[in-house]
Amino acid sequence: MAMRGKESENGVYEFPYMKPPQRSAWESFRTGCYDSKNGTVLGRNGKSWAQILFFYLIFYAVLAALFSICMKGLLSTIDEREPKWKMDSSLIGNNPGLGFRPISNRTEEGSLIWFNSRNATSIQKWVGFTEDFMQPYREASTGKNRVICDFDKMPTGDQVCHVDLDKFGACGPKNHYGFNSSSPCIFLKLNRIFDWVPDYYDDPKNLPENMPQQLKDKIVGLPPSQRKQVWVSCIGEHPADKEHVSQFEYLPSQGFPSYYYPYRNAPGYLSPIVAVQIRQPTPNVLINIECRSWAKNINYRGGNQREGSVRFEIMRDI
Incomplete structure (x- = not known):
């Protein structure tokens, strides 16, 4: 039976309120x-x-x-092998940066290399960081497209030049990369830029005035065929730093040879590296060191907006 509402005086039907069932x-x-x-x-x-x-x-x-x-x-x-935007058209531009290793994984240490050549734990710490950096070079010791290059033997096609770790001498793993002595080693590497070709300082009569005399003498003393290198040099950053470190030895040479360039993303390619042995820095003194790369098409700028160079600090406890 349908529910009927009650009609009010104004003609509106009112229905009684039905409480919903409780659940x-x-x-x-x-x-x-x-x-x-x-x-x-x-x-x-x-x-x-x-x-x-x-x-x-x-x-x-x-x-x-x-x-x-x-x-x-x-x-x-x-393109899997070639970036669409290159050189000036790319975000990274055509001025390769210079990097160094080893570097601590602790943020508070930053670019400081602080070690004790008489402490096994300290030695192993920095040897371990260096070994991690060297791992790809050791694993790539062989390969179908890997060849031994020289200034008169450039790679062809997809061939890549082998980086011979045995040529680092005193900066090799057998010598703990120098961290067990008074002369530690650091390693320099240029950032990769696709298709970048260095414009070398290979003419002894056309060298920059601000190039260190030691490097000028090095270039003059090399045969013309071996002068096509992206040169590197390291110095104490400030006059006080120069008093505490003045000698650097570069292995296997003082530059990145031309046969590693240009970089075109060939399988197995590894960037060349230069080992720099810092000869007997004054112990217990924090020393600022700047390393710079030299090529006509590498712009150099110091300070906070650093280009073409890298800065780090070193301190040796005894």
Whole structure:
């Protein structure tokens, strides 16, 4: 029998309030999951669930198709071997930076190399950092496209030049990279820039005035065929630092040879490295050292906006 309301004076029907049935929390949860009376699951019947699933199936299928088309278009513009933007067109530009190793993994030490040549723990710490840096060079000692290069034997095709770790002499692993002596070694490496070709200082009559005399004498004393190198030099950064360190030995040479350039992402390529042995720095003194790379197309700038050089500190306890 249908419920009839009471008509008020203004013609509006008023129906009596019906209190909803009381349900326990479990009954409310169970009914929300499945309502046997109305045949719904989570508030939807079979037809409603089919409609919404069909909608989302079409929606995500279209979305996946659009994403695939965009990715296909993007990947078609990318070369796995060669970057699209190079040299001046790229974000990194055409001025390679100079880096050094070893470097501590502790943020508070920054670029400081602080060691005690008589303490086994201190020696092993810096030997370990150096070994981590050298690991790719040891693993790449052999390879089908790896060849021994020289100034009269340049690599061809996909060949890459071998970096011979045996030529580091006193800066090799057998000597603990110098950290067990008064003359530790650091390693310099230029950042890779695709297709960058150095413009060498190979003419003894056309060398920069601010180039260290030791390096000038080195270039003059080499045969013309061996002068095509990106030269490096290290000095004490300030006059006080120069008083505490003045001698540096460079192995296997004082530069990065021309046969490693240009870098074109050939499989197995490894950047050349130069070992710098810091000869007997004054103990118990913090010494600032700056190392610089020399090529006509490497811009140099010191200070905070450093280009073409790298700065670090060294301190030897005794």
